Amino acid sequence: MEAAQKKDEVGKSSFSDYDYSNFYYGAGDDPLNLLVPFAEWYAEARPNGYYLYQEPVQSAPTTRVRVKNNKTGAVQELINLASYNYLGISYRDEVKQAAIEAVQRYGLGASGSPILSGTFDVHDELSRAVARFKDKEACVLFPTGYSANVGFISAMMRSGDTIFCDQYSHASIVDGAILAKSKTVFFRHNNPMDLERKLTGVRGKKMVVVEGVYSMDGDICVLPEIVEVAKRHGARILIDEAHSTFLFGPNGRGVAEHFGLDKEVDFHLGTFSKSLGGQGGFVCGSKKLTDYVNAFGRSRFFSCNLAPPVAAGLVAGLRIVDDEPQLRAKLWSNVAFLRRRFAEEGVDIGKSNSQVMPVMVNNDAKVFAVAEKVQDRGLFLQPVTYPAVPKHKSRLRISVSAAHSEEELETAVQVIAGVLREEGLCKA
């Protein structure tokens, strides 16, 4: 037959035929079986773009950073569009000074679990400050944002319960649900109608988990509709405000406050690594709630507590957030500027309506070439591709900061739009 003459042997595939998802599952009789295929693939993938990940930064994550290029070894001075640090706080003198003093006083680490010897006065001060800021009775701290979701969800939910997660939920939410051993149901992204369909007829304890701002698309949760559906079905609501605490709402408490739903949402979770540029996570709520989580949040009490210098720096950072609401205004002004300029240049930023701004490349084959050119022309930001986002939805993810100057943002627009045009990915 004609077709049979095409080929007699299995063709060798190029590295671009594969991605991380191909190396996760592999049946066989040795857990090491996937190592060699992955190593062979990565040896090709790294020089072809994956080297752009984990490039060592050699300076503070301000709006300008020194980065060692993983491919050439050269150190580049780049405009930083990749670090969270949405309010530009982590490198402020007051924050650094507080951390330095804490190092002098406490040394490096907490040297213990928070429920044993690892809670210091500075931790209590931080949790009180966060509770006050969030206008909640109490706050419980976690060593990372990841552990906050994992620890909180698994503290509250059990086998036989049902957790409803947005399909774009952060891995920490998914892992919390796994640890809880609850049935996990995913609803379509930001889709209250699908949530309604999934909730219908489900009995027992139910928790709906959403995020204030979704980290890959930068879109805001449609919280009013989600709350209405969840309440009608008797489900409790957890909002992860990792990317929205200290930014959204009249007082910066988050997206729940932004929508006037602070009291309607049952559980408020946040992180210190995004807006404050620090480390750690927290859950706010009633004293009864935080006492319970303190007792059953395994990721918290089986970890060492936050390093006291970090906690001290966060206390200072939170003071800045309180004292300088103009930082939020500056951030939103920068976001508006960048949105307008990208629109004028025909650059697609997807569904973003926050400081998380994806530059949609929408071309898995070209995203690394685009990212490489962008870095060579002076910008620090990483490509995001499948499986972190759906196929053909590759992007460069920008984190806008209040610290960016308009000149820096304008340079970023010129570089990005120019590269996209060269690659035929943006109209002239």
Next chain:
Amino acid sequence: MQGLTRYGFRQAASGFFEFPTENARRILPSHIEPVELHHGSSIFSLTAFDFSESMVGPYGEVVMSVIVSPLVKPGKPLPKSAFYPYLVATTTRAAREHAIERWHLPHWMADVEITFTDGERDVTARVRADGEPVAEMTIGDYEWHPVSHLYQSFMHDADGTYLASITMEGEHSEHEEETGRLKLFEHPFNKQLTLSEVSEVPFREMWMRKGLQTFEPLVQLETA
């Protein structure tokens, strides 16, 4: 010894749909592990073929599968993914008998009707069994590129568990735009699925045209 077996096709349209892992486990033999897209959520796939050339002539085929963990062996090519076809149906008896004898595939034991309707940028495959509708799936295109992709297919019957390595070559389009649709009808054909829990929207749509499907000789696996 059996050599390579080739099937030329005009088109092969495939949709990947989320469905509960517990449903996947009900379908699979205990020693074959379903892939999870999310925790608790596995992947049902429906593929409709329009074969133009084969040892048994032209025919249509629909393959109902669960996506499973591929078998990886050092030094062997890495498959793109692996399937466990739990029900195959063909439009001709000759094709059915050929596939049962050669590939140990579980079949719907009567001819089915499969029609393909080409849209401007999509194709709709309709499957009917016993004169009743079974499935209707629409798959859209994205960009077309020539590919050669290796897949694995696991089969299991009273005699044992088997692995077929299959190379799919041809023009290929793949995307996750969620533009396709699936309607599964209440019918004994679909009895292994909890229909209300199978997503009606494919999270991935794959479409191949003018291609060649090549089976390497079947391998019997040792299982506990």
